[in-house]
Amino acid sequence: MTAEPIRVLLADDEPMFLETVRLLVDADAGVEVVALARTGRQACELAERHRPDVAVVDVRMPDLDGVAATRRITALPNAPKVLILTTFDLDGVVHETLRAGASGFLLKDVPPDRLLDAIRTVAAGEALLAPTVTRRLIAEFIRAPTPNRPRRSLDRVTPREREVLALITRGLSNAEIEQVLHLSRHTVKTHIGHLMAKLAARDRAQLVIAGYEAGLAGP
Structure with missing residues (x-):
């Protein structure tokens, strides 16, 4: 079809x-x-x-x-x-x-x-x-953090989800995240789905912003 x-x-x-x-x-x-x-x-x-x-x-x-x-x-x-x-x-x-x-x-x-x-x-x-x-964008967030910038809470995010979010924030694709964290494609997609739900993100772009706000854009 x-x-x-x-x-x-x-x-x-x-x-x-x-x-x-x-x-x-x-x-x-x-x-x-x-x-x-x-x-x-x-x-x-x-x-x-x-x-x-x-x-x-x-x-x-x-x-x-x-x-x-x-x-x-x-x-x-x-x-x-x-x-x-x-x-x-x-x-x-x-x-x-x-x-x-x-x-x-x-x-x-x-x-x-x-x-x-x-x-x-x-x-x-x-x-x-x-x-x-x-x-x-990445250079700005690393170079010039400001006290007025909202920082989204990651309280509900697991350590593994935090790792996935950090890699998304740095611009890695799903395939690259699979390689870095040695995870299956299904597992990576599951983690991303959980992150979207927990951080009220409608898509990957919003996850990137959440990562910036949480300070995950640095090395």
Whole structure:
């Protein structure tokens, strides 16, 4: 049986860019565009109406910016995953979108095949960040801890789950975690499921933030 295509909402205020991405996505048999939005508010309305699997959202949009739109979209029942696609490679923007519930953050100069891979990745519940963004995020949290940053409690997390969370925070994939901790794929997925439940994390991106807040990004 052929798998159902991943249903995608595209939100961007640049018509030419929006149409270019639509053509790119629709050319892939495993992905289909179900709605196009030109404003943040329209993105929220179409997300609620069409229930896509993934919403690809720009940060700078009229009538509601991408951060606010992401917050509303991820609050929907059975919410779609949100992938931020933007020209603004700024740490503050990255933090805001991830805290709003985004599962991924890419820049608009990403190669086409990388964008399609990113849509599949976040649809599967994985987190995805542009490599340069990931490196800077980790460097910032290690270099500049602040007393005002919330630190999520790990009281309910077991020692093994804490090890898994630390590796997730440092950017390791499931396969890499299996190798480092000598665990089976099923066991790693079980630990991640427990972490999501205990830390109220809707996806892997939120686990990464929880790890940062708990101080697990250091060596």
